[in-house]
Amino acid sequence: MTGGGGAGTAVERKDSGTAKPAPERDGIFIKVPRHRSYPGDESSTFHDVMSHGDSRRLWWNTYATTAHETHHHANALVQRTFYLGRPCSGFYVWDGRAAIYPEPRFLKRDIAKFVPRSLRDDRFFYVWGQWDSDEFPLYVLDEWIAYITDAKVIAEYAYLEKRPAGYRTGEGQGCIEMMVYGLALYRAIQTHDPKYLERNPDFREFLAFLCCETLASYEVTQRFPQYRWQPEYLEKTFRKDPAAAALRSILESLLIGSPSAARIAFGRTFGPSVILAGRIEGLD
Numbered sequence: 643m644t645g646g647g648g649a650g651t652a653v654e655r656k657d658s659g660t661a662k663p664a665p666e667r668d669g670i671f672i673k674v675p676r677h678r679s680y681p682g683d684e685s686s687t688f689h690d691v692m693s694h695g696d697s698r699r700l701w702w703n704t705y706a707t708t709a710h711e712t713h714h715h716a717n718a719l720v721q722r723t724f725y726l727g728r729p730c731s732g733f734y735v736w737d738g739r740a741a742i743y744p745e746p747r748f749l750k751r752d753i754a755k756f757v758p759r760s761l762r763d764d765r766f767f768y769v770w771g772q773w774d775s776d777e778f779p780l781y782v783l784d785e786w787i788a789y790i791t792d793a794k795v796i797a798e799y800a801y802l803e804k805r806p807a808g809y810r811t812g813e814g815q816g817c818i819e820m821m822v823y824g825l826a827l828y829r830a831i832q833t834h835d836p837k838y839l840e841r842n843p844d845f846r847e848f849l850a851f852l853c854c855e856t857l858a859s860y861e862v863t864q865r866f867p868q869y870r871w872q873p874e875y876l877e878k879t880f881r882k883d884p885a886a887a888a889l890r891s892i893l894e895s896l897l898i899g900s901p902s903a904a905r906i907a908f909g910r911t912f913g914p915s916v917i918l919a920g921r922i923e924g925l926d
């Protein structure tokens with residue numbers, strides 16, 4: 643063993659005594675323990691999120707909203723626990739896993755121009771609005787992840803939520819809209835801070851992971867009529883609007899190797915011919 647880190651070794655750290663042990667990792671993720679014990683079905687997303695965060699209210703009208711709001715707290719806990727010493731955002735990504743990334747060097751408002759007008763929907767205010775988070779472009783991911791939790795929870799609790807017959811809600815579709823804003827964030831990074839992807843080489847994989855989680859969770863919610871909300875947003879506008887071509891191209895490149903997610907996103911899979919045609923970014 644060389645260069646051991648125990649007390650009395652030759653190399654002394656300036657912050658000796660306060661350094662935290664390196665967190666245990668799982669691929670690109672940091673493993674995190676539960677924040678608190680919480681009653682209920684430990685196999686559910688609701689329980690997963692509720693035991694890794696602690697919202698200031700016990701209950702927010704529905705299982706989905708309660709988990710969504712608590713997820714923001716779980717994200718904040720990750721940010722505080724693994725703070726990078728500079729502006730950064732932390733994310734709890736289910737199953738005891740987390741990630742933290744420094745903020746890219748532009749404003750959140752710079753993302754807006756990469757969102758085609760046809761895809762600016764009810765949640766666009768998270769991109770153009772919420773000005774106190776303008777210096778934190780990754781705030782868009784904080785919301786996106788909370789909306790994925792909405793979709794996961796309503797799929798798992800579809801019957802318990804007891805929506806009145808004929809009542810429809812967009813809680814399943816919200817993660818698709820937020821995914822679009824996440825893809826626009828990626829465009830903003832490519833344009834305004836392209837070195838970000840060199841400094842954070844696993845960020846692309848992180849976004850690909852979020853896209854797969856989004857599409858898989860959304861697909862399950864769409865099996866319940868009460869959650870089939872504005873399917874044309876994905877199935878028509880995103881897939882067909884010429885103004886969305888750049889975002890589609892990014893999503894295609896992120897979903898290589900994930901054919902089931904690609905089929906949900908595009909209604910088809912795509913193979914080597916697309917790659918050879920040079921439409922895929924980020925490949926040599």
Ligand SMILES: [Zn+2]
Nearest residue numbers: 710714785788
């Ligand atoms: Zn939220």
